[in-house]
Structures are given as C-alpha cells and as structure tokens.
Amino acid sequence: xxxxxxxxxxxxxxxxxxxxxxxxxxxxxxxxxxxxxxxxxxxxxxxxxxxxxxxxxxxxxxxxxxxxxxxxxxxxxxxxxxxxxxxxxxxxxxxxxxxxxxxxxxxxxxxxxxxxxxxxxxxxxxxxxxxxxxxxxxxxxxxxxxxxxxxxxxxxxxxxxxxxxxxxxxxxxxxxxxxxxxxxxxxxxxxxxxxxxxxxxxxxxxxxxxxxxxxxxxxxxxxxxxxxxxxxxxxxxxxxxxxxxxxxxxxxxxxxxxxxxxxxxxxxxxxxxxxxxxxxxxxxxxxxxxxxxxxxxxxxxxxxxxxxxxxxxxxxxxxxxxxxxxxxxxxxxxxxxxxxxxxxxxxxxxxxxxxxxxxxxxxxxxxxxxxxxxxxxxxxxxxxxxxxxxxxxxxxxxxxxxxxxxxxxxxxxxxxxxxxxxxxxxxxxxxxxxxxxxxxxxxxxxxxxxxxxxxxxxxxxxxxxxxxxxxxxxxxxxxxxxxxxxxxxxxxxxxxxxxxxxxxxxxxxx
Ligand code: GLY
Ligand code: MN
Ligand code: MN
Numbered sequence: 001x002x003x004x005x006x007x008x009x010x011x012x013x014x015x016x017x018x019x020x021x022x023x024x025x026x027x028x029x030x031x032x033x034x035x036x037x038x039x040x041x042x043x044x045x046x047x048x049x050x051x052x053x054x055x056x057x058x059x060x061x062x063x064x065x066x067x068x069x070x071x072x073x074x075x076x077x078x079x080x081x082x083x084x085x086x087x088x089x090x091x092x093x094x095x096x097x098x099x100x101x102x103x104x105x106x107x108x109x110x111x112x113x114x115x116x117x118x119x120x121x122x123x124x125x126x127x128x129x130x131x132x133x134x135x136x137x138x139x140x141x142x143x144x145x146x147x148x149x150x151x152x153x154x155x156x157x158x159x160x161x162x163x164x165x166x167x168x169x170x171x172x173x174x175x176x177x178x179x180x181x182x183x184x185x186x187x188x189x190x191x192x193x194x195x196x197x198x199x200x201x202x203x204x205x206x207x208x209x210x211x212x213x214x215x216x217x218x219x220x221x222x223x224x225x226x227x228x229x230x231x232x233x234x235x236x237x238x239x240x241x242x243x244x245x246x247x248x249x250x251x252x253x254x255x256x257x258x259x260x261x262x263x264x265x266x267x268x269x270x271x272x273x274x275x276x277x278x279x280x281x282x283x284x285x286x287x288x289x290x291x292x293x294x295x296x297x298x299x300x301x302x303x304x305x306x307x308x309x310x311x312x313x314x315x316x317x318x319x320x321x322x323x324x325x326x327x328x329x330x331x332x333x334x335x336x337x338x339x340x341x342x343x344x345x346x347x348x349x350x351x352x353x354x355x356x357x358x359x360x361x362x363x364x365x366x367x368x369x370x371x372x373x374x375x376x377x378x379x380x381x382x383x384x385x386x387x388x389x390x391x392x393x394x395x396x397x398x399x400x401x402x403x404x405x406x407x408x409x410x411x412x413x414x415x416x417x418x419x420x421x422x423x424x425x426x427x428x429x430x431x432x433x434x435x436x437x438x439x440x441x442x443x444x445x446x447x448x449x450x451x452x453x454x455x456x457x458x459x460x461x462x463x464x465x466x467x468x469x470x471x472x473x474x475x476x477x478x479x480x481x482x483x484x485x486x487x488x489x490x491x492x493x494x495x496x497x498x499x500x501x502x503x504x505x506x507x508x509x510x
Pocket of ligand 2: 334
C-alpha cells in the first residue's frame with residue numbers, strides 16, 4: 001500500500017526523483033471526491049479513554065526536571081519517524097526523556113514535543129504539543145499515510161490526551177509561537193539529537209532573540225539532558241510496578257522458549273526459533289522487545305552481542321538467551337538465562353555455571369550491605385570470577401594482581417560490566433554523571449541488573465580444551481527497597497542448576 005498523488009496536473013508535471021515513488025497508483029482528488037470522503041460517517045468506534053497510571057506522577061517529574069533551570073523554557077522532543085528503507089518507517093518509539101515526562105507509551109506520539117514552561121510563581125508547567133487527529137473533512141483524513149485516520153487509525157484529540165495524562169495539550173502548529181514568546185528574557189534549553197526540525201526551530205528563535213546558539217548553547221543543553229537522565233536513577237512507585245510487570249512477562253517469554261527448545265534443536269537456525277518464541281510473547285504481552293534478543297548457542301555465547309541468531313542449537317550445548325519485554329509504558333526487563341539444550345548440565349558446564357551463579361550471589365550480598373556504591377557490586381562479582389579462574393589454573397597471575405587496576409587479566413573472560421541501571425532504556429540513565437552512577441551509593445528506588453558471566457572462546461589457547469566454546473551469563477534485575485535492602489525482582493525466573501533443569505523438564509512435560 002502506498003499513498004499517492006493525485007491530480008492530472010501533478011501526474012503530468014515533470015517527476016523529480018524525490019517524488020517518483022509516489023507514481024505507483026492513482027488517487028482521486030477532485031473537490032467532489034473530497035466532499036464525498038467527508039460525508040456519511042457516524043460516531044467513531046473507539047475504546048473509552050482512561051487516565052494513565054503514570055499521570056499522577058507527572059507533576060512531580062516535571063517539577064524535578066525543571067528544578068535546576070528556573071525561569072528557562074525546556075524543550076523535550078519525542079522524535080519523529082525513522083526511515084527503515086525507501087518509504088517504510090520503523091515503528092515509532094519516543095525518546096525516553098519524553099516518555100518519562102509525558103507518560104505516553106506505545107507508539108505515541110511521533111513529532112510531539114513536551115515543553116516545561118517556566119511559571120511566574122516559580123517551577124514549570126508541562127505542556128504537550130502534538131498533531132491531533134485531523135477532521136474527516138481534511139485531506140489528511142484519507143490521504144496521509146503517516147498520520148491519516150484511514151492509514152494509521154484515529155489519532156487522539158487534544159482533549160483525549162489531557163484526559164489520559166492530566167497535561168495541558170496544544171496543537172503542534174502553535175509550538176513555534178509558544179517557544180518564541182518572550183525569548184531573550186526567557187532562555188531555552190533543548191534535548192539535542194532527537195528531532196532536527198524542532199532543534200533548528202529553537203536555533204532560529206535563539207538567534208532572533210540574541211540568545212546563545214549552536215556550540216555556545218551546547219554545554220547548558222547537555223546539562224539539561226544529563227539532568228533528565230539523572231532524575232530517572234530512582235524509580236517512582238509506578239515505574240517500579242511497570243518494571244516488575246516487564247519481568248513477569250519476560251518470564252513468560254522464557255517459558256515459551258523452553259517449550260520451543262525441541263523444535264529449535266531440529267531446525268537449521270534453531271537460534272531464530274528461540275528468538276521468535278520470545279518475540280511473540282513480547283508483542284502479545286507488551287509493546288515489544290526492549291532490545292534485540294540474543295539467542296546464542298554454543299560458542300556464539302562468547303560473542304557478547306550475538307543478535308544474528310542464525311545458528312543451530314545442538315544437543316549437549318548451552319544456549320545463552322538475553323531478552324527483555326518492553327511493556328506498553330516502555331519500561332523493559334533485561335534477563336539472561338543460560339540453558340542446557342538437552343535439559344541437563346554436564347560437569348564442565350555446571351562448574352562454569354556455578355562460578356557465575358556464585359558471582360551473582362556475591363554481588364547481591366554486597367548490594368544488600370549498607371554503604372554499597374554502585375561499582376562495589378561489580379567488584380564483588382569480580383572477586384569470585386578471578387578466584388575461580390585462578391583455582392582452575394586459567395588466571396596466569398594471583399587473584400590480587402588480577403583485581404588490581406593495572407592487572408585485570410580476568411576480564412579476558414568477563415569483558416563487560418556487571419551492572420547497569422534499568423528502566424525506560426535497557427541501559428537507563430546513561431547520560432548521568434559518573435559520581436551519580438558508578439560512584440554513587442545505592443539508593444531506594446534504583447533498579448539495576450546484576451549480570452556476571454564467563455566466556456571461553458573456542459579459539460582461546462590460554463584455557464584447557466574442556467572449557468573452550470562455553471559461555472555463561474546469568475542476569476537478574478534488582479530493586480533497592482526503602483530500607484536499603486535489595487530485592488531480586490526476577491526471583492521467579494529459575495537460575496540455580498537444579499531449578500533450571502527442573503524448569504526445562506516441566507516445560508517439556510518430562
Ligand atoms: N541485554 C543487554 C545487556 O544485558 O546489557
Ligand atoms: Mn544487562
Ligand atoms: Mn541483558
């Protein structure tokens with residue numbers, strides 16, 4: 001399907017390459033046709049609109065977001081469509097800072113902009129600018145494949161989004177004037193790199209108002225982006241509940257993977273069978289995947305971001321699956337389980353798996369101690385990993401030397417970090433300053449992963465042959481409670497050797 005131009009005049013006009021693709025079909029465009037298309041419609045058949053769960057939290061988020069930028073106008077674009085190829089776009093997914101401050105999930109709302117407008121009384125008011133659905137008398141109604149009701153369904157009205165979010169809403173066509181109002185007296189900040197059109201509008205307004213532009217405005221813009229990342233480090237109760245739900249449905253995805261394992265073994269691209277089984281649950285139960293699923297069997301597990309998933313799944317191998325469902329509010333889980341394909345770990349696999357599990361437990365225990373900094377959790381896991389590698393005769397230096405800043409030899413077999421914040425992004429809060437992230441104390445409301453691993457590549461000549469080709473990661477999602485203790489919110493997803501073997505047996509009716 002494609003929308004097309006129209007008039008005879010257009011059709012006879014000399015074609016430019018940019019419009020050539022529009023010539024595949026013919027659409028009537030007479031006044032009579034437009035009038036016909038606008039007539040004869042009854043009440044729209046729509047679902048009743050309910051207030052979003054996030055709505056109660058939006059005023060507090062706006063207040064915190066604006067707090068260091070008193071008197072400034074703060075612009076947070078949702079972003080626009082990204083072309084996948086030719087005239088096909090990817091599904092729209094809003095920038096996470098926008099999703100956080102608007103509460104809008106799913107595919108809402110392309111080209112929208114959230115503005116934190118400074119109030120005379122202090123603080124900011126969040127105003128949401130977007131393109132509401134056009135009337136049925138418009139050409140957009142039937143002829144616009146990106147926004148038209150015939151093509152993408154009835155988009156919401158301003159009033160409907162106010163009902164859902166509690167935010168004041170305004171038409172996107174009024175945004176420019178709203179941004180330009182009092183500019184000069186009011187400075188403007190924008191999250192860069194999200195929507196080039198909005199960014200250039202802001203630059204124009206800054207120029208006209210004599211405000212710093214371009215590189216002169218960059219440091220303050222980036223401070224704003226950094227702040228928006230940092231205010232998400234601690235999750236509010238709504239976010240915590242959404243993350244728990246994301247983990248819950250991710251477990252269902254893993255359950256279906258186990259059921260699909262026999263079919264995966266019989267398929268030349270068994271890893272794709274696993275990927276597909278999880279992906280179906282992600283779309284059925286949530287918005288989709290939080291990130292591309294890693295389904296890595298045998299030696300593929302040692303390629304950390306193995307997302308080709310085009311290999312076989314062989315009996316006797318381990319298959320590492322790193323997958324997370326992003327729920328409709330856009331919060332995602334991030335879970336890894338490493339599964340024995342035939343349901344039972346052999347001795348070497350069990351030895352490696354248990355070492356990784358011990359590292360998980362050590363990291364969790366450290367996180368539960370008072371005064372734990374984020375980076376201490378990683379250090380606790382590395383102590384175990386280095387110790388086991390030394391016991392197995394693999395680590396060529398002492399544990400102490402390996403753990404020193406100059407050593408780090410154990411990282412050959414565990415090259416990634418053990419923890420990252422989790423939320424709207426799988427690697428959430430990535431723009432936060434180091435002192436707010438790695439060096440910060442764990443605080444209530446933080447949600448992060450614990451995900452040590454051991455990766456023994458098939459061509460690694462520094463390890464005994466029996467380890468080669470084995471890769472194991474175990475990844476859990478944890479929440480810091482109000483009392484400072486830590487809960488593994490993925491505790492219902494089996495992970496000890498006995499639990500995993502029993503889980504596979506039960507899923508396959510054995
Ligand atoms: N799934 C990406 C990660 O574990 O960080
Ligand atoms: Mn992770
Ligand atoms: Mn992961």
